[in-house]
Amino acid sequence: MDGDVLTRPAVLILLGPPGAGKGTQARRLEEKFGLVQLSTGDLLRAAVAEGTEAGKQAKAVMEAGGLVSDEIVIAILRDRLAQEDCQNGVILDGFPRTTVQAEALDVLLHETGQRINAAINLKVDDAAMVERISGRYTCADCGEGFHDSFKQPKVPGVCDNCGSTNMKRRADDNAETVASRLEAYHAQTAPLVSYYQTKGALAHIDAMGAIDDITTALGTVVSDAL
Numbered sequence: 001m002d003g004d005v006l007t008r009p010a011v012l013i014l015l016g017p018p019g020a021g022k023g024t025q026a027r028r029l030e031e032k033f034g035l036v037q038l039s040t041g042d043l044l045r046a047a048v049a050e051g052t053e054a055g056k057q058a059k060a061v062m063e064a065g066g067l068v069s070d071e072i073v074i075a076i077l078r079d080r081l082a083q084e085d086c087q088n089g090v091i092l093d094g095f096p097r098t099t100v101q102a103e104a105l106d107v108l109l110h111e112t113g114q115r116i117n118a119a120i121n122l123k124v125d126d127a128a129m130v131e132r133i134s135g136r137y138t139c140a141d142c143g144e145g146f147h148d149s150f151k152q153p154k155v156p157g158v159c160d161n162c163g164s165t166n167m168k169r170r171a172d173d174n175a176e177t178v179a180s181r182l183e184a185y186h187a188q189t190a191p192l193v194s195y196y197q198t199k200g201a202l203a204h205i206d207a208m209g210a211i212d213d214i215t216t217a218l219g220t221v222v223s224d225a226l
């Protein structure tokens with residue numbers, strides 16, 4: 001390992017589909033390692049609010065109804081990485097989304113003397129994810145959560161907590177929608193996974209286990225990568 005590189009703030013990328021618990025795990029990594037999670041939306045909002053040069057450009061594009069270019073996002077990220085709170089390292093969430101963005105990010109990190117320490121792929125079993133997400137429902141009166149397979153109320157249709165029979169399901173939690181959401185995610189992410197695999201920076205974490213077990217596995221990967 002290159003000693004010079006090790007002194008630079010670490011850059012981690014977290015890849016995982018909706019429902020894989022990415023948000024929870026990212027927060028735990030922030031706490032444990034003093035990292036800062038950076039999502040594209042937050043980066044843009046902060047840069048616009050601060051009125052940085054790149055932020056002004058982003059604002060103009062957004063006000064005209066356009067999509068903020070990769071160049072502007074990279075410029076905003078460059079500014080953000082230099083800030084004091086990022087000096088332990090960052091977790092990128094939602095960027096890069098394409099291999100073109102991944103290449104642009106590599107150029108930026110080459111300039112700043114940083115590198116991708118690890119791209120961590122939260123692996124899910126699609127069929128199990130569909131069952132997990134589409135089986136959820138809640139009591140509309142008290143908010144108690146239930147599940148078709150994993151947590152049935154003692155009396156079918158009656159809330160264990162408050163006795164209500166008013167159960168509700170989210171419309172977008174049906175099996176078909178969840179399956180197509182996962183399919184779209186995999187189609188978008190597969191090229192990135194190959195990209196980081198080729199660079200030897202990819203780590204896989206089984207994201208189907210208990211939340212604490214996933215945290216432990218992630219912690220090991222991150223410790224090794226820092």
Ligand SMILES: [Zn+2]
Pocket residue numbers: 139140141142143144159160161162163164
């Ligand atoms: Zn209830």
